[in-house]
Amino acid sequence: MYRRSSQLAIHAVLLSLAALTFLPFVFVVNGSLRSNEEMYDSFFGVPAAFKQIVTGEASEIAIKTGEPPAETLTKGYKLGWQVLRRYTLNSIIVSVATAILVVVVGSATAYALSRYRFFGSKVIFAVILSTMMVPGILTLVPSYLLVRWLGLLDTRWVLILPYLAGGQVFAIFVFRSFFAGLPEELFESARIDGAGHFSIYCNIVMPLSLPVISVVAVMNILATWNNFLWPFVTISEDELQVVSSGLYVMISTQVGQNLSTMHASYVLASIPLLVLFAYATKPFVRGVTTGALKA
């Protein structure tokens, strides 16, 4: 069934598709290591500073500017990081705070809804799920009016609270189906021992749920990190800007005219999630397949 030639052909097709997919980003990484003069001079080509380090031969531009090669390689990153450092820190604060709150609030609700039948519990679950059907475009302007009215504009809460309200729904969905599968004997014996909600939740539910918690947290961080529009319309103060909207603001400022700096900034903006992806590949993959449910 598996012929060697057809296997090789499949590899060839997949690798060329991957090459095409990554091509713009290869140019971004390459460009981030070159100076602006170099890029205007020739669009294609490896960083001259690299060549200089390997062969010891300085390019014309390098001779003219007298800049050491290590300096040329890192200049874009240094300049980009000056602006992005604050944005990255803000993004981390907002995303991590949101993820923690989503896990706590979402799992508490899912625990109550999956393990107990109380008056209205079915209706409550239906109401929660129904919010998945509310498209973001319907509530964009009224949500802005609301947070403005609440006085939340230009605070971190303007991001965290709406992210939490929206993000908890998917979390409840995932947690609920997981909690419902836990054996009832565990809960029964804990209750016989006199445990209340809080101690059951902390001592039984949470320790068993670590894999599903990581899925929820990772998917939530992915969503909040990449959200561009909401921070763009609600945050105008540079001090509080996050990475996604910050990049867009950046390109329309003085710094944005510097190609090398912008290229380096795209790379810097991708590193935090790349690190998360490297450490949490499994929850990422599981989350993406489960995430399909959020229609």
Add this chain to the structure above:
Amino acid sequence: MALGSAGSRTLRFQLGCYGLVLPTLALLGVFTFTPMIWAFSKSLTRYEIGEDPEWVGVSNYREYLSDPTFLASFANMLFLTAFAVLVRLIVPLTVAKLIISLRSERHRHFYRILFLVPIVIPGVATQLIWRTLVYEQSGLVNRFLGAVGLAAWQHGWLTDPRTALWAIAFIGFPFVGGFEVLIYYAGLATIPESVNDSARIDGATGARKFLMIDVPMVLSQIRLIVALTVIAGVQGFESILILTKGQPGFRTMVPGLWLYFNGFSFQRMGYACAIGVILFVVIATLTALNLRYLRSTEEVQA
């Protein structure tokens, strides 16, 4: 679903349950249902920030139907959505099929992860990269055309009215979304070996087997991706805001972007809400049509 036994259903536990779901309901009440109700009520008003809303009935809706952007933006939205549905259907499914046809599990795993990696790049960065690096006058596409002797074809892809919309549609070429690949892969992986065996006995191989056996077997995944792509297509405008702002003329305008401009540039909050309600109705109609199909996919993702 396991439920607490009689002993656990004491008043204390019952009240505790309401306490546990209270934060969720409070958050949804404030940040989801309030804006939802406002969307409808404010769509019937003329409303600028700092002034009181003035009741105008359905005139916002009537105005939008004769808005100069209305026809053009819906046509553009339809084109972009249809294009997205087509490519997200064909390319990732083909890639998933190619991956699953590999013999070594290590290789299969490698490609699944490889195509997922681009999701770490912020969407804004991708769009800015396409705007500046790919489509610029001195960008990748024009350089490539120059290099292969087609210099006559070089032009501003996003500024020429004839190519702007196509340029927007082609962002993300070659459209191998890692997300879609994983979904289709999961679907293909659930095809029982007995089906594959009987297909082989009946002489169905290669492209024939793919079209006659595999595609029908992953129909629920296809419907899911189509539904998600359509919903995203009807309301999406971020990439257009970043790349062209709807220009040249209204050549790349879409309803969502016009909503954004009315709300955040022209201060016409009531009018923006009315456009939002119209888009909501479009999405709700399309979702209702898909609901039956979405339900049939549940067992696959759980």
